[in-house]
Amino acid sequence: MIAIVDYGSGNIQAIKNIYKKLKVDTKFVSKPEDFEGITKIILPGVGAFDEAMSKLNESGMRQILDEMVIEKAVPVLGICVGMQIMAKASDEGELKGLGWFDAEVKLFDSKTIKHKPKLPHMGWNEIRPEMEHPMLKEIDLEKGYYFLHSFYFKCLDQDDILATAEYGKQFHCAVSKKNILGFQFHPEKSHSNGINLFKNFAEL
Amino acid sequence: MLRSRVIPCLLVHKRGLVKTVKFKSPKYVGDPINAVKIFNEKEVDELIVLDIDATVNQGEPNYKMIEHLANESRMPLCYGGGIKTPEQAQKIIKLGVEKVAISSAVIDNPKVLIDIANIIGRQSVVVVLDVKKNIFGSYEIYTHNGKQKVKRKLYDFIRELESIGIGELVINSIDNDGVMKGYDLTLIDKVRDSIDIPLTVLGGAGTYEDILELIQRHKIIGAAAGSLFVFKGVYKAVLINYIPEKIISVIRKISKA
Numbered sequence: 001m002i003a004i005v006d007y008g009s010g011n012i013q014a015i016k017n018i019y020k021k022l023k024v025d026t027k028f029v030s031k032p033e034d035f036e037g038i039t040k041i042i043l044p045g046v047g048a049f050d051e052a053m054s055k056l057n058e059s060g061m062r063q064i065l066d067e068m069v070i071e072k073a074v075p076v077l078g079i080c081v082g083m084q085i086m087a088k089a090s091d092e093g094e095l096k097g098l099g100w101f102d103a104e105v106k107l108f109d110s111k112t113i114k115h116k117p118k119l120p121h122m123g124w125n126e127i128r129p130e131m132e133h134p135m136l137k138e139i140d141l142e143k144g145y146y147f148l149h150s151f152y153f154k155c156l157d158q159d160d161i162l163a164t165a166e167y168g169k170q171f172h173c174a175v176s177k178k179n180i181l182g183f184q185f186h187p188e189k190s191h192s193n194g195i196n197l198f199k200n201f202a203e204l
Numbered sequence: 205m206l207r208s209r210v211i212p213c214l215l216v217h218k219r220g221l222v223k224t225v226k227f228k229s230p231k232y233v234g235d236p237i238n239a240v241k242i243f244n245e246k247e248v249d250e251l252i253v254l255d256i257d258a259t260v261n262q263g264e265p266n267y268k269m270i271e272h273l274a275n276e277s278r279m280p281l282c283y284g285g286g287i288k289t290p291e292q293a294q295k296i297i298k299l300g301v302e303k304v305a306i307s308s309a310v311i312d313n314p315k316v317l318i319d320i321a322n323i324i325g326r327q328s329v330v331v332v333l334d335v336k337k338n339i340f341g342s343y344e345i346y347t348h349n350g351k352q353k354v355k356r357k358l359y360d361f362i363r364e365l366e367s368i369g370i371g372e373l374v375i376n377s378i379d380n381d382g383v384m385k386g387y388d389l390t391l392i393d394k395v396r397d398s399i400d401i402p403l404t405v406l407g408g409a410g411t412y413e414d415i416l417e418l419i420q421r422h423k424i425i426g427a428a429a430g431s432l433f434v435f436k437g438v439y440k441a442v443l444i445n446y447i448p449e450k451i452i453s454v455i456r457k458i459s460k461a
Contacts, residue, residue: 011300013275046297047325081325110400115424117402120327120371123424124249125206142456146250146280147206148302148327148371166205189280189302191247 002202003029003038007059009052010044010082014188018195024202032064040075040201041068044188045082049105049151050093052081057095069100073179077201083175083182084153092151100180102156103172113168120150121167127185130161133176135200143193145185147173153184207459208419209426210447212433213252213406214239216269216285222256223430225382227334227350230256233434233442236269240276246446250280252305252374252406252428254332256349258286259308265292267299274300284332290319297324305330305374308347310365311354317368327371333362335391336378343391350378359398366399373399374428377407384410384431387418396422404428412451419458 002019004012006028019026026042029035043065045052056062068074078086087097090105097105110118126144129136144165152171155161162181163174173184181201187194214236215222221239222230236253243251253273258265265286274281277300284305287293293304304324309316310331321329334350335343335358345354345361362373375395377388387408396403404426409415415427436443 008298011274011302013300014278017275018278046302046328047323051323051325116396116400116422117424118400120402121206122327122372122402123206123209123426148280150327186280186302189278191244191278194278 001037002026002040002042003035004042004044005061005065005082006030007055007061009055010046010079011188012044015042015044015198018188018198019202022195022199022202029061031060035064035068038068038074040204041065041077042201043076043078043082043086045078045080045085047081048092049081049084049090049097050095053085053093053095053097056085065098069180075179075201075204076181078180078182079188080149080184080186083184084151086180086182087153090151101153101160101175101177101182103160103175104154104156105151106154107151108168108171110168121147123147125165125167125185127163127165127173128170129163131176133162134204135162135174135176135181135197137200138196140193145173145183145187145190145193147185149184153182205459206424207456208422208424209249209404210415210452210455211250211252211404211426211428212243212248212446213254213428213430214434215430216253216255217257219269221434223382223434227378227381234444237272237276239434239444240273242444243446244276244278248279248446250282250426251277252282252284252404254305255283255285260348261286265296267295270296270301271299282330284330288316290316290323293320293329294323297328303328303330303371305332307332307334311345311347311356314364314368317365317370321369326369329370330372330374331365331370332374332376333358334376334378337391346378359394362395362399366401370401372402372404372426374404374406374426377405380408382431383408386410386414389418389421392418392422396425402426406430412447415447416451416454416458419455423459
């Protein structure tokens with residue numbers, strides 16, 4: 001059973017709808033007891049870093065998430081700000097991140113973006129794989145994914161980079177470390193390419 | 205490379221979808237949820253839904269409808285209509301909408317954008333400005349479906365919006381609405397020159413060539429259209445449609461050039 005973490009941030013219903021179409025069971029989890037029988041976790045997120053982080057801290061699920069992800073190595077997928085909070089810290093906020101990746105979240109330098117528009121990075125962009133990974137099975141790289149952000153995830157350990165995208169420069173748009181995955185873009189709003197990604201996660 | 209977005213814009217009036225001409229004579233074109241389902245199948249880049257009754261009726265946004273739209277939509281959704289406060293914006297984002305569009309509320313109080321951006325993030329804050337050319341050839345901002353003229357200079361105002369901090373500006377040409385004779389490229393050039401944030405333009409697209417011309421000119425831009433994606437043929441028969449894959453390939457090539 002895949003858990004979709006409901007802490008008041010991110011489009012949980014859209015993710016549930018996609019899995020319903022794929023005939024994969026999911027459930028919303030909002031307290032530690034809900035994690036009974038869970039084999040995979042999706043951590044969505046939208047909005048500002050501190051807003052997401054404080055909501056997660058207040059949700060009472062911090063400890064169980066660390067336990068499931070770090071000790072029990074349950075596969076977890078972070079989306080957008082749900083990915084960013086897996087870093088240690090962010091330029092966008094004051095609060096500490098989950099620290100699951102040796103990474104930080106930085107603001108794009110608009111000086112390196114030579115075209116208009118500059119920020120935010122908004123729209124469909126291609127992605128480039130940086131490692132072989134089952135998550136990228138049957139993904140149309142040129143079609144790419146929908147992005148909506150001004151801050152980007154920066155891996156300090158190069159081995160964690162799953163895919164990059166270009167916006168002013170190459171940045172880390174997908175990351176992977178053992179059982180932990182993070183995607184900056186929005187697979188839940190990226191049509192068939194997004195659906196395939198959720199399918200691949202279910203099949204991991 | 206990032207490519208231009210091609211965005212159907214749907215107008216909601218009395219719970220149905222309508223299409224106007226120069227902001228007048230709304231014609232019923234179907235059911236909003238049904239349209240979203242068709243646009244899902246066509247893998248549309250993004251969708252804008254504007255409730256044109258909400259501000260005029262001075263009521264709350266129709267959250268039930270927004271939730272339903274957001275749940276059905278497998279593409280990014282921007283909702284506008286009746287949003288005045290950070291609380292309303294937050295509620296709409298929580299329903300699963302990616303971006304909220306604000307219009308008349310920013311005219312009275314542009315600073316409200318700061319409070320909204322602090323909660324939902326700047327990237328999700330969109331301002332829609334309806335503009336119309338006056339007899340002297342300069343552009344003026346209107347609200348309340350083109351009925352109230354705003355005493356602000358367009359280019360100064362959009363620079364102010366950018367400096368306050370928004371994610372995207374949508375410029376809607378009232379003169380070109382529903383006319384299907386092409387975008388107002390002069391207006392668009394001037395707006396693009398004035399600001400750096402993502403820009404989406406609406407009003408006038410009648411053919412795929414109109415869209416390609418705009419994208420050729422600006423490389424990365426949001427090309428929105430109403431009539432083009434809800435009507436077919438000279439008699440304007442209602443048929444929800446979208447640009448074919450071969451046009452998307454052309455757009456991809458333009459972004460790489």
